Amino acid sequence: MTEEERLVYIQQKAHAEDELARRKEDMLTQFLKDKLQKEERNSTINRHKLTQQWRAVLRQTRAAELRRDIEIFCQTFERVLDRKDSVVKSLVSDLSEAEQQSSLALRAQLQCLDRLLELQKGRLVALELQWNSSLEELTSEYNTERQQILTQHQEDSAYLEDVNFALEQHYTEIESEARQDYQSTRDDIKNRNIEEKHALRIQLEGTVEELWRQFQQALQSYNEATEDRHIAFDTLRARDQCSAQEIDLQMRRLQKIQDSINALRSRLSASQKESEVSASDLRAAREEVTLNAQQLKAKLSLARAAERKQLANLTMQSNNNTKKLQDIIAKGERLLCLAELCRKLETEQEKVLPFYTPSLSAEEQNQGRANAMEPPFEELAQAMLDYSDLEKFWQRYNKVLLEHLCLEREEKVLSRENQQLRVLLKQYLDGITVSDEVLHERNPLLIVSRQSLQATPTSEAQTQKRHTVIEAAHVVQHTL
Numbered sequence: 001m002t003e004e005e006r007l008v009y010i011q012q013k014a015h016a017e018d019e020l021a022r023r024k025e026d027m028l029t030q031f032l033k034d035k036l037q038k039e040e041r042n043s044t045i046n047r048h049k050l051t052q053q054w055r056a057v058l059r060q061t062r063a064a065e066l067r068r069d070i071e072i073f074c075q076t077f078e079r080v081l082d083r084k085d086s087v088v089k090s091l092v093s094d095l096s097e098a099e100q101q102s103s104l105a106l107r108a109q110l111q112c113l114d115r116l117l118e119l120q121k122g123r124l125v126a127l128e129l130q131w132n133s134s135l136e137e138l139t140s141e142y143n144t145e146r147q148q149i150l151t152q153h154q155e156d157s158a159y160l161e162d163v164n165f166a167l168e169q170h171y172t173e174i175e176s177e178a179r180q181d182y183q184s185t186r187d188d189i190k191n192r193n194i195e196e197k198h199a200l201r202i203q204l205e206g207t208v209e210e211l212w213r214q215f216q217q218a219l220q221s222y223n224e225a226t227e228d229r230h231i232a233f234d235t236l237r238a239r240d241q242c243s244a245q246e247i248d249l250q251m252r253r254l255q256k257i258q259d260s261i262n263a264l265r266s267r268l269s270a271s272q273k274e275s276e277v278s279a280s281d282l283r284a285a286r287e288e289v290t291l292n293a294q295q296l297k298a299k300l301s302l303a304r305a306a307e308r309k310q311l312a313n314l315t316m317q318s319n320n321n322t323k324k325l326q327d328i329i330a331k332g333e334r335l336l337c338l339a340e341l342c343r344k345l346e347t348e349q350e351k352v353l354p355f356y357t358p359s360l361s362a363e364e365q366n367q368g369r370a371n372a373m374e375p376p377f378e379e380l381a382q383a384m385l386d387y388s389d390l391e392k393f394w395q396r397y398n399k400v401l402l403e404h405l406c407l408e409r410e411e412k413v414l415s416r417e418n419q420q421l422r423v424l425l426k427q428y429l430d431g432i433t434v435s436d437e438v439l440h441e442r443n444p445l446l447i448v449s450r451q452s453l454q455a456t457p458t459s460e461a462q463t464q465k466r467h468t469v470i471e472a473a474h475v476v477q478h479t480l
Contacts, residue, residue: 081286088293091300098303 077282084289084293088289088296091293091296095296095300095303098300098307102303102307
């Protein structure tokens, strides 16, 4: 075998081996593909079986959960219903108690009204008697005055007729003269008014033209000022349109979601039909109970509001009365404390004679009593009449006030005398003591100066004007 044939043989052999290897690879790939398809088919079938079984298990668990939820809801509904029943019973009991209390309050109010009516009837009877007596007195006075007035009227009417006749003749002449003057002045005023009317018309036309020009200027300035606002309004309107489109898109999405929810609700409605049949009866009963409870609650709230308002009024009145009474009690306690203090400070004479004897004579006292018995006409006198019981108190108060004023005056006099005595005592002490300050000042007891020793005309004139000097020691000795 030559070299070429050997090479050709080797190439053919390699080609055959390559072909065999390629066939094996093709067969292997085909086998693997078939196996893969079979495995995928089996996996899909198994997946469907698993999902089917899983759905059955989920349905069972979900049905159990729904049954438990329904039982829980039934228990809660029964518990709530029992609570509502207890609340209704408590409200009924409270309503009965409130009715009893209102009946008691009404009974007490009626008794108070009966007492007030009796008191008012007695007061009306007394007022009627007083009215009849005063009416009789007034009728008698009226008849007498009427007779006097009629006689006076007849005399006055006769006199007035005479005067009226004279006045008519006098005033007819005056009226004719006044009418002529009136016609002349009327024509003058009419002509003057026509001239003023023309002048005012010309002036008003000028003012109207000026106001129209000002109005046009104000309108132009307003348009210029509101131009920016118009532009802002256009931008806001464009933005509103964009937001409206977005709202439409969102509404469409919501509509799709709502459709899906409705589909789910339709599925759930099938399972809820059985429970709704039993729940509808319970709802009807619950609505009746709630309606009755609401009616009772409304009545109770109205009654409570009325009672609360009445209680608030009573509490406010009682608080005001208690505050007033506390103020009165505090004033009374303060007055009692002050009276105790004043009683401790009273002298023996004041304890024996607490009220001073008046300095008025018997006639003046009788005149004062007569004036006090007369009915007052002024408001201040009427107000003082209400406090007539405090007359003794005012007497003692005026006595104390007068004594206080006397003591103040006496204190001023004594303080003035004390000041004078202090000055005299200081002069005396300065005179009997010797110090640098005293020597520099004028000494009342001893005055030594060189000018007094010299005989000059001025010194002789001063000696003639000497004054009497009294020593301070002598004054203090005789005054103290």
